[in-house]
Amino acid sequence: MRGGRPSASTAHRASQETDVEKGNRVAEPVRAAIAGVGASRQGKLPGETDLSLATEALRAALDDSGFAKDDIDGLLTMPGTTTADPAKHYLRLGEHLGINPKIAGSLSAGGATAGMLVQQAALAVSAGMAEVVAVVFGDAARTGGSRFSAPSGAAVSSGNWGMYGNAANSALGARRHMALYGTTSEQLGWVAVNGRRNASLNPNAVMREPITIADHQSSRWIVDPLHLLDCCLISDGGVALIVTSRERAGDARAGAVDILGMGQGHTLQTLERKDWWYLPHQQDCISRAYRQAGLSPADIDVAQLYDNFTISVLFWLEHGGFVKPGESGPFVDGGKRIALDGELPVNTAGGNLSESYMQGWLHVVEGVRQMRGESGPRQVADARTCLVTGRGMTLQTASCLILGASS
Amino acid sequence: MTTDNAATDTAATGPEFRPAPPATELTEPFWAGGLSGELRLQQCANCGHIRYPISTICPVCWSADCVWTPLSGRGTVQSHIVFERAYHEAWADQVPYVVALIELDEGPVLVSNVVGVQPSAVRVGQPVTVTFARRSATAALPQFTPVDGGGSGDGEAAR
Numbered sequence: 001m002r003g004g005r006p007s008a009s010t011a012h013r014a015s016q017e018t019d020v021e022k023g024n025r026v027a028e029p030v031r032a033a034i035a036g037v038g039a040s041r042q043g044k045l046p047g048e049t050d051l052s053l054a055t056e057a058l059r060a061a062l063d064d065s066g067f068a069k070d071d072i073d074g075l076l077t078m079p080g081t082t083t084a085d086p087a088k089h090y091l092r093l094g095e096h097l098g099i100n101p102k103i104a105g106s107l108s109a110g111g112a113t114a115g116m117l118v119q120q121a122a123l124a125v126s127a128g129m130a131e132v133v134a135v136v137f138g139d140a141a142r143t144g145g146s147r148f149s150a151p152s153g154a155a156v157s158s159g160n161w162g163m164y165g166n167a168a169n170s171a172l173g174a175r176r177h178m179a180l181y182g183t184t185s186e187q188l189g190w191v192a193v194n195g196r197r198n199a200s201l202n203p204n205a206v207m208r209e210p211i212t213i214a215d216h217q218s219s220r221w222i223v224d225p226l227h228l229l230d231c232c233l234i235s236d237g238g239v240a241l242i243v244t245s246r247e248r249a250g251d252a253r254a255g256a257v258d259i260l261g262m263g264q265g266h267t268l269q270t271l272e273r274k275d276w277w278y279l280p281h282q283q284d285c286i287s288r289a290y291r292q293a294g295l296s297p298a299d300i301d302v303a304q305l306y307d308n309f310t311i312s313v314l315f316w317l318e319h320g321g322f323v324k325p326g327e328s329g330p331f332v333d334g335g336k337r338i339a340l341d342g343e344l345p346v347n348t349a350g351g352n353l354s355e356s357y358m359q360g361w362l363h364v365v366e367g368v369r370q371m372r373g374e375s376g377p378r379q380v381a382d383a384r385t386c387l388v389t390g391r392g393m394t395l396q397t398a399s400c401l402i403l404g405a406s407s
Numbered sequence: 408m409t410t411d412n413a414a415t416d417t418a419a420t421g422p423e424f425r426p427a428p429p430a431t432e433l434t435e436p437f438w439a440g441g442l443s444g445e446l447r448l449q450q451c452a453n454c455g456h457i458r459y460p461i462s463t464i465c466p467v468c469w470s471a472d473c474v475w476t477p478l479s480g481r482g483t484v485q486s487h488i489v490f491e492r493a494y495h496e497a498w499a500d501q502v503p504y505v506v507a508l509i510e511l512d513e514g515p516v517l518v519s520n521v522v523g524v525q526p527s528a529v530r531v532g533q534p535v536t537v538t539f540a541r542r543s544a545t546a547a548l549p550q551f552t553p554v555d556g557g558g559s560g561d562g563e564a565a566r
Contacts, residue, residue, distance in 0.1 A: 156437065156461055158518045160428050160548060163506045164494035172508055176486040179531035224489035224503075224526075271459055271516045272466055277486060277508070 027292045032122035032259045034403070035132075035252035036065025036242035037365040042356035043206040045236040046143045050080035050089075051096055053238030054138025058097070061240035066253030067132055074103040074130035074243075076121055078113040078359075080139025093136065102130045110392020111306050111352075111360040112264070113137070114239075115399030118364065119262045121243035131248055137361050138238030167309060169395050171226045173277045174311040178225065181326035183314065185225055189216035190335040191310035191346075192229045192353055198340065199350025201378040206233055207354040230310040232352035239361035241368075249406070257371040260385070261293030261402035268396050282319040282391065285398040289387075290321075293402045297321040300402070301383040302370050303344055304363035306390045307351040316389050317344075345380045360390035364401065371405040425497040427543040434461050436475040441539035441547025448515055450476040459515040480537030482511040482551065489526045505529050509551050523552040 038060025040053045054077070062069065075094050079086030089106040103124050107113055114137065121133035158168075177183045193213060199205035211229060219228035242252075249256030265281030265288070267273055273280075290296060297320055305316040314328035322344055323331045332338055338346040349355045349366035356362060367386040369375045389400045428438050440447040450457045453470035457478075464471050487507035493499040505521040507529065521529045522538065535551035542548050 156428070156434055158506075159495070161506055161518055161520050161550075162425075162490060162493075162495070162498045162501065162504060163518055164490075168488060168506065171488040172486040172506075175488060176531055179486070221489075221491040224491055269466065271508075271518070274485075274510065274516060 027262070027288065029292060030122045030126040030259055030262065031246040032125050032243060033246055033249035033252070033256035033406075034118070034241055034259065034364070034368050035067065035244040035249055035256045036061045036063075036254070037368045038062070038064050038240045039204065039358070039362060039365055040138070040238040042204060042235055042237040042358070044142050045140070048140055048236055049144070050083045050138045050140055050238075051093060052138070053140065053236060054093060054136045054240065055097065055238070057138060057238035057240040058134055058136050061134070061242050064254060065242040065244075066251060067242060067244075069097075069099070071132045072099055072134045073101050074121060074124055074133030075099055075101045076104065076117045076133060076135045077106045078117060078137040078361075079106055079108055080137070080141060080144075082140045082144035099134075101133075103133065109397045109399075111308060112390040112392040112397040112399040113359065114241075114361040114364050115262075115388065115390040115401050116264065116397075118241060118243055118259070118401060119264070119399065121241075122259050122262065125243060125245040125248075128245075131245055133243045135241040135243055136238070137240070137358065139359075140236045141357070142234050142236040144236070165223060167222045167226050167231055170309040170311050171223045173279070173315070173395070174225050174230075174309070176277050177311065177314065177326075177329075181329060183326075183329035185217065185227070186213055187329040187333050188226075188230055188310040188314070189213045190332045191307065191313045191338070192216050194332070194335050194338050195307065195347050195351045195353040195355075197335070198348050198378055199354035201376070202349045202355060205350045205355040206235060207350070226309055226311070229353075232308050233354070233357040235356040235358065237356050237358050239358050239365060241361075241364060254374070255372055255406055257368045258404040258406055259401060260404040261289035261291075261295065261400075263287070263289035263292070263398075263400045265398045266396055270394055270396065276395070279315055279319070279391070279395055279398070281396070282315060282389070282398045283321075286316075286320045286387070286389070286400050289400050289402050293404075295385065295402060299385055300344065300387045301385045302348060302367075302380045303346050303387045304348070304351070304367045304389070305346055305387075306360045306363060307347060307353050308391075310353070312391065313338075313346060317346075320387060320389070340378055340380055345383075348375060348378050348380060359392070363388050363390065367401070367403045371403050373405075425542065428546045428548065430543075430545045433463065435545070437461055438542075438546035438548075440475070440477070441549055442541065442545075444539060446478045446480045446511075446537045446549050447475045448478060448513075449473040457513055457515055459517060478511060478513050480511075480549075481554070482509045482517075482535055482537075484508070484521065484529060484531055484533045484535060484551075485510045485516060486531055487521060487529045507551065509535060517549070520550040521552065522550045529553075
């Protein structure tokens, strides 16, 4: 990050018990890299399925990596929202692809899954359990009949009180942030404007027409205080990543990107935690990755921050230590600091809001491309480190990666 | 995300078709309490923790022994959102309506509604008190209404 912001150790005290304060041991570095990335076509793709889109993406990722099908000895997958019998997703995909790997499995943790599966792959290759792990997702959410407006809640369903839709929990967080810190809807709008501005430079983005704050403000309510343009897209598509050991990374056709830091955090209790709305596990998640990488917020050149809703980016900026609690609204205001030439360029390909809603998987792809210097008109000059975050379920589960350009 | 199919199987419009809370053995005291105007939650008989969501064990000490304890019904609005459109037809006659996180004076946080006030007058930090909407012969839904009739909440004092 340009301009010497506060470090993670001093900037943030939202969570009462961080790892640092508890003195927990630091995770050891992994010897792993991302050797290839690929995506299918994105958007509205009638007739495609979770399997066909995952296959299209894996073909692209394998080609990007320079590895061959027979090199793949690990298969980790995330089922789509349209996948039948999701626990068996990796079985179906492996049979479809003709792959009999050393390690395999499927995981569903919403927008945190991509990061979590890359971590699992990195641990496996670092330990020698596998050498070339295909990490794959595909979903026909746009045309396959997914319902994202189901009631949210737990043992006693929040549907009893008319609480519906994935936006509701994030909207509750947004309202409280606004009440405590004076954050405004227009400031949220700058996150959307920034994402669309970057997407306009991305030929693969689904939504490329620039938008204004006025467009944001006049878009209809999904649930007040979130407008339509505060919300991510719903998309068909697939994404695949090839994770390999540092030893094999030299074989990567386009150059491998090192995984410097990895973190997770979970607030699996929701209402029992009074600060659940603030998602304190996200701070722990990122601080764990900083410590593993030996880096601080000031060392991060570009960030791909999970943006199911605009408010999420504000939380990440605070939890990543780029600003103090409550200061994310002013930080994004006007859009300059998070722009491609700003202090911390954010969501350089457009994110879930404008590129495509691949539940954070494309955030990893763009992080890799930025580290390889391949992002063309949206390339951040001299970017050497990238923070990639993801978060899923009822806001409970967070994961992150710190990627580094190979030296 | 956990979903409750009881809330999605309904197909008609209006309050009588809003999903009646499913009366399980576990949750029956919560729903029945409202019929006599009482907000009750489970209090752990071992460590005293008052828990919500409703559960078979205490999330603090894992004891299965608990007592359904009457609460004051007083609390504050931790946060609130406004549904300007219905995502389920049974709520179509309610919009705009407020869904809120209510922090009870005794500690637990509930998802509920703030009623009896214009949605624009609901504030973070606003003191509220419980009121009940009868939904069936065995269940009344706890909702909340501003103590002062609305409008004087102080967000800055709320955290």
